[in-house]
Amino acid sequence: MAQDHDHDSGPAHHQGGAHDHGHHHGPAQGHGHGDSHAHTHMDFAQMLPLLVQEAELFTPAYVQAAEWLREQRPDPELIVDAGSGPGVISGLFAEKFPGARIVAVDGAEPLLTEARARAERLGFADRFSTIEAELSEGVGDLEYPADLLWASRSLHHVGDQRAALTGFVRSLAPGGTLALLEGGLPTRFLPRDTGIGRPGLEARIDAVHDEWFTRMRTELPGSVAETEDWPALLTSVGLRHTATRTFLLDLPAPVSDEARAFAVTALTRRREGLAEGLDAEDLATLDRLLDPDDKASVHHRPDVFVLTAMTVYVGVKPE
Incomplete structure (x- = not known):
């Protein structure tokens, strides 16, 4: 969103899960789901393990976002997670807003099945x-209007984003809050110069990914081009833009096994999904970085980290 950087992590896929000139969860990751689309179609149900892996790893940033939203909207009765995926963030909202009912909305039933199972495991199924x-x-169809509607990197999977936002606003109660996570910065895992191949590999991957994202957007049913000025879009559908804040996920080297595994998964999906746009030297470098037998690979190197930024835009429906 400009596209977000962490749209999806590459054409092969969400997450995360997450991103606009950020990264959405596209070919290689993505949290939200709109209509299906042709050459850039993503099977979100197939991506279930990755979506869970990413959302759980990114939880520290989501916790910050939820606590910030709680300051603005302390006691919502109904929270909607629009494009919920497997329900990791729904569970976080259930924890941070213990008096609220949570409704997870998604276009992929297998992901909703996982969300319901997660609610049972975590003990909030009675209000989910x-x-x-x-x-x-x-x-x-909601039982009653939402007090807080959260849409995390799901809107960019819908062809007509303005129309989708209008639908979101219809589901809000007067005075209700819409929190839109789009944009931010691309996720980084490696230093600019890894010691193998040309420096700047991830920047080149991001450039190819942005081209993929543009194609993905144009191939969506009913695609409408929009300037990714999210506050202006919120205002255009009748909301009062009240705040924007960016949340940092900073997992420095040396990373945990979970963070390293996510780096391997995300880079693998980018290698698979963006191969046509990368040159032979960069593909060879990626192959080395993903080879578990190579000591210079992401599996072993001590300088792997996870760093990204996620931006949330907040709009309030007039009373």
């Missing part, structure tokens, strides 16, 4: 429900 719906059609 799901709706299977494509976000281009809004968030489905």
